[in-house]
Amino acid sequence: MNEWLIAATVLLLGLVPCGIVMMRGTIVEALVALQMAGVLETVTFLLLAEGYHRGPFFDLALALALLALAGGLVFARMLERWV
Amino acid sequence: MSASSIAVVILLVVGVAIELACCVGVLVMRDAHDKLHYIGPASILGPIAVAGAIVIRESLSQAGVKAIITAVLLIIANPVLTHATGRALYIRRRDQLEPEREVG
Amino acid sequence: MRAHHGSDRDDRGTFGRSLALAGAWWLAMFAGWIALVDTIAFQELVLGAAAAAVAASIAFEVHRRGYIAFRPRARWLAQVPRLVWTVVTDCVLLGGALWRCVVGHEAIAGRTIRVPFDYGSDDGRDGARRALVNLSVSLTPNSFVIDIDPEAHSLLVHQLVARPLDSVLERQQSRAHARGIEVEA
Numbered sequence: 057m058n059e060w061l062i063a064a065t066v067l068l069l070g071l072v073p074c075g076i077v078m079m080r081g082t083i084v085e086a087l088v089a090l091q092m093a094g095v096l097e098t099v100t101f102l103l104l105a106e107g108y109h110r111g112p113f114f115d116l117a118l119a120l121a122l123l124a125l126a127g128g129l130v131f132a133r134m135l136e137r138w139v
Numbered sequence: 140m141s142a143s144s145i146a147v148v149i150l151l152v153v154g155v156a157i158e159l160a161c162c163v164g165v166l167v168m169r170d171a172h173d174k175l176h177y178i179g180p181a182s183i184l185g186p187i188a189v190a191g192a193i194v195i196r197e198s199l200s201q202a203g204v205k206a207i208i209t210a211v212l213l214i215i216a217n218p219v220l221t222h223a224t225g226r227a228l229y230i231r232r233r234d235q236l237e238p239e240r241e242v243g
Numbered sequence: 244m245r246a247h248h249g250s251d252r253d254d255r256g257t258f259g260r261s262l263a264l265a266g267a268w269w270l271a272m273f274a275g276w277i278a279l280v281d282t283i284a285f286q287e288l289v290l291g292a293a294a295a296a297v298a299a300s301i302a303f304e305v306h307r308r309g310y311i312a313f314r315p316r317a318r319w320l321a322q323v324p325r326l327v328w329t330v331v332t333d334c335v336l337l338g339g340a341l342w343r344c345v346v347g348h349e350a351i352a353g354r355t356i357r358v359p360f361d362y363g364s365d366d367g368r369d370g371a372r373r374a375l376v377n378l379s380v381s382l383t384p385n386s387f388v389i390d391i392d393p394e395a396h397s398l399l400v401h402q403l404v405a406r407p408l409d410s411v412l413e414r415q416q417s418r419a420h421a422r423g424i425e426v427e428a
Contacts, residue, residue: 063151063189070159073166077174084171084228088178091220092165095181095213096158099189102206103151106193114205118279121209125216132223136230164341168403172389173353176403177341179384180334201281208278218381225389225401 060107067103070096087131094124147192154188157181171228175221182217186210264306268299314367315375325410326379333385336404353403355389358412359419359426360398362391379411386412396424 074096077089098121105113157180164177190210194203272295280287305311343349360376363369373391380400381387386409390399396419400412408416419425 059148059151063155067155067158070162073162077166082171084224084231085174087224087227088171088174089165091224092162092178092181095178095185095217096162098209098213099154099158099185102186102189102193102209106196106202106206111201114202114209117209118205118212121212121216125212125220128216128220129223132220132227135224135227137234160338160341163345164337167341167344168351170353172355172401173351173403175387175401176337176353176384179330179382180337183330183382183384184334201279204278204281214382215378218378218387221387222377222381222389225387229389229399 058107060103064100064103064107067096067100084135087128087135090131091124091128094120094128098124143195147195150188150192150195154185154192157188158185161185172225175225178217178221182213186213261303261307265299265303268302269295272298272302312365312367312370313374315371316368319375322379322411326382329383329409333383336385336406340404351403353401354405355399355401357395357426358398358400358408359416359424360391360396361415361419361422361424362393362396376411376415380409383409395426397426 071093074089074093078086078093081089098117101113101117101120105111105117161177161181165174168174168177187210190203190206193206197203197206273291276291276295277283277287280291340351344351363372376398377388377391380398385404385406386400386402388398389401391397392399398412398415
């Protein structure tokens, strides 16, 4: 266990308030919480990549950042009128 | 403990604290528009702190470069997503798909 | 004869600009590939060059068809230091609001304001101005753009903590006022 893995573990606690908002909030509030969770998990992947000293894990963080952007835009567009 | 190790720990503590505080902000703010604001610091300061810690440890190796690219991506993506989500909520309220949240 | 020569010169100029644009895209894509793979092995260079050529071709075709009109001014970069400072101060503002909410049990409610904004035309310059204004206002944590209204010539902006307009919004408001655009409160 090193400082990077400890930081990643502590950061996972942030998913609890995001999950509460997703379950109890309106659909748009849930999207906001989902975007927050996406940022949280991208940073967590960076910490895990450094903690495990695995270069390919950095690609996971990069891919998640890109996909969270694309997915968030699709959700926002759908929520404008269709859901 | 060397100076760089101390700097890494400080940046990690600051980065994690900012992220968790922003999660609390998303939870406690009452309106979706108000919650959106807290994704800002989480997308800017948190990734900068963590990427900074990685660069101190790894310098500008592949790991450091990818951490910087990821942080830049998060910083640029945040205003795009924030605007899109804020606009979606505004249209839903205007078209009465979603009621205004009363504050009090 | 002279008109024919002039037309030849125009064609060569256009071809030269197109070549420079395609080359710039290829270089940027190739540099990104090298940064991500972090090796200069021959196979990677060849693969990277090929992938960059595909990406640059798509980017060039999008540009040629005019799907995205984006022509910013270099002098707009002068706004970046003030933008960075606003990001920092806004983070402090949001921290204060969160503290007042959690510890002080104060009800925090943002506000929506309408700022006069010269929408402009659909050319690359005004398109870039609209995009970068939206990006810079939404980048600062205390505010984001909800909507740009072309008919009402206004920006709908949400602020969490009520503050005077930042430098970007002030400039756009001044520009709108100079063009006689006013917005009812």
